[in-house]
Amino acid sequence: xxxxxxxxxxxxxxxxxxxSAVMVVAKEISLAAANAKAIAFRAGDKAKGFQPITDFINxxxxxxxxxxxxxxxxxxxLYRLTVDEFQKTTAYNKFELAAxxxxxxxxxxxxxxxxxxxxxxxxxxxxxxxxxxSQLLGQLxxxxxxxxxARVIAANSRIEASQxxxxxxxxxxxxxxxxxxxxxxxxxxxxxxxxxxxxRNS
Amino acid sequence: xxxxxxxxxxxxxxxFGRDEGKPANIIDTNQYVVRTPNRCLLLDPGGAELFAPMxxxxxxxxxxxxxxxxxASHQDPDVIxxxxxxxxxxxxxxxxAPAIWEGFLRHYSCESIEYVPISDNGxxxxxxxxxxxxxPAHYLHSPGNFHVYDPQAKILMTGxxxxxxxxxxxxxxxxxxxxxxxxxxxxxxxxxxSNQAKRVWIERVRNLDIDILAPQHGRMFKGDDVKRFLxxxxxxxxxxxx
Ligand SMILES: [Fe+2]
Ligand SMILES: [Fe+2]
Numbered sequence: 001x002x003x004x005x006x007x008x009x010x011x012x013x014x015x016x017x018x019x020s021a022v023m024v025v026a027k028e029i030s031l032a033a034a035n036a037k038a039i040a041f042r043a044g045d046k047a048k049g050f051q052p053i054t055d056f057i058n059x060x061x062x063x064x065x066x067x068x069x070x071x072x073x074x075x076x077x078l079y080r081l082t083v084d085e086f087q088k089t090t091a092y093n094k095f096e097l098a099a100x101x102x103x104x105x106x107x108x109x110x111x112x113x114x115x116x117x118x119x120x121x122x123x124x125x126x127x128x129x130x131x132x133x134s135q136l137l138g139q140l141x142x143x144x145x146x147x148x149x150a151r152v153i154a155a156n157s158r159i160e161a162s163q164x165x166x167x168x169x170x171x172x173x174x175x176x177x178x179x180x181x182x183x184x185x186x187x188x189x190x191x192x193x194x195x196x197x198x199x200r201n202s
Numbered sequence: 203x204x205x206x207x208x209x210x211x212x213x214x215x216x217x218f219g220r221d222e223g224k225p226a227n228i229i230d231t232n233q234y235v236v237r238t239p240n241r242c243l244l245l246d247p248g249g250a251e252l253f254a255p256m257x258x259x260x261x262x263x264x265x266x267x268x269x270x271x272x273x274a275s276h277q278d279p280d281v282i283x284x285x286x287x288x289x290x291x292x293x294x295x296x297x298x299a300p301a302i303w304e305g306f307l308r309h310y311s312c313e314s315i316e317y318v319p320i321s322d323n324g325x326x327x328x329x330x331x332x333x334x335x336x337x338p339a340h341y342l343h344s345p346g347n348f349h350v351y352d353p354q355a356k357i358l359m360t361g362x363x364x365x366x367x368x369x370x371x372x373x374x375x376x377x378x379x380x381x382x383x384x385x386x387x388x389x390x391x392x393x394x395x396s397n398q399a400k401r402v403w404i405e406r407v408r409n410l411d412i413d414i415l416a417p418q419h420g421r422m423f424k425g426d427d428v429k430r431f432l433x434x435x436x437x438x439x440x441x442x443x444x
Contacts, residue, residue, distance in 0.1 A: 087286065087290075087311065088290070090287075091286075091287055091290040091291070094253050094254050094257075094287055095254075095257075095290075095291060097254040098253070098254040098255075098257035098258045098261075099258075100258075101254055101255055101257075101258035102257070102258035102261040102262075105258065105261040105262040106261070106262055106263070107261045107262070107263070107264060107265040107266070108261050109265075110261065110265030110266040110267060111257070111261060111266060113266065113267075114266055114290070114291040118290060118291075121290075
């Protein structure tokens with residue numbers, strides 16, 4: 001296996017592991033939102049500005065979970081494609097070697113067709129992989145976007161929390177945890193994107 | 203890869219082996235090819251490492267599109283781990299292999315090649331006007347194992363039965379049976395699990411008219427050495443590791 005193939009396998013495998021961490025964090029956000037809703041409800045008028053924010057956080061968490069679920073399915077397709085590409089590349093190299101070794105053989109020329117065919121299907125695989133990576137990068141971008149939005153909301157939540165009197169601390173804690181989670185998601189997804197970006201369609 | 207024609211009549215048998223480019227840490231194997239005017243059958247085509255030299259060697263005898271049939275005596279990697287590569291090289295081929303190994307052998311990838319499952323009692327492979335018999339050899343050594351007999355060429359291809367391990371430049375035929383025995387003894391005692399299976403197989407094979415007994419490793423047996431081998435094997439206790 002060449003280093004290029006190895007790192008491709010690793011890049012694809014790392015998406016799945018980074019994303020499973022994102023999933024955990026997104027679920028945490030959704031929990032934080034439920035918490036915040038309960039607190040805001042108890043705080044009544046004092047947390048009036050906070051209530052729509054909790055709905056928004058919840059919505060954001062749900063969308064992130066959905067996105068990540070889709071990306072995971074995509075990552076599996078990408079993994080299969082990597083296996084496929086590896087097999088096709090191996091075949092192409094062996095066919096070329098066979099053709100070279102067969103030089104001078106009565107039927108050496110008949111190897112040309114399998115060689116050409118293997119080259120084409122290997123290149124097909126490579127193109128498909130690049131295409132799929134580009135699409136996946138787009139989906140990851142959407143998750144990043146959600147994470148950025150969550151951080152903005154967290155900042156707003158802090159402001160709203162400051163007007164919530166005795167509920168200030170608990171609402172601030174909610175804002176804190178949303179911010180932290182969004183940060184983690186951002187970092188993980190960023191790592192995925194860096195790992196994949198070298199395979200992007202140029 | 204050394205090529206030796208072992209039968210020439212209405213069709214040909216060619217033995218391939220003693221590959222000098224083979225990595226030292228993989229087992230040396232013999233591959234056999236049955237060539238009819240327009241078709242070509244590869245018996246135990248070999249491991250993935252061997253694919254390129256084997257393909258190159260076959261191209262001395264047949265073009266790629268006339269390689270129409272493969273046969274795997276059993277599921278071992280030295281027999282058929284090249285399947286995934288043949289699968290991508292051949293567009294119109296069949297693999298004749300034990301039915302019980304189908305789900306296993308497909309792990310090597312068998313998509314364009316048609317898997318023709320051989321049921322436990324054997325069968326035939328028809329190659330133009332040549333009809334080869336598939337002889338059951340279960341538990342010798344694999345639980346699902348077959349040999350191929352050509353009644354016209356009087357050749358019996360015996361897979362791992364009759365195997366021996368020797369120097370890369372060893373002759374292809376046994377020339378001193380007494381000396382050869384020591385190269386086979388431990389292999390047969392250790393690799394063949396069942397005395398009963400061995401007895402049944404010997405009985406079956408004694409009824410065949412055999413000029414050449416052709417194993418997957420080591421040297422072939424010719425003429426009187428075929429009977430010598432069967433007698434020696436008959437008397438050998440196998441399945442010694444328990
Ligand atoms: Fe074996
Ligand atoms: Fe073997």
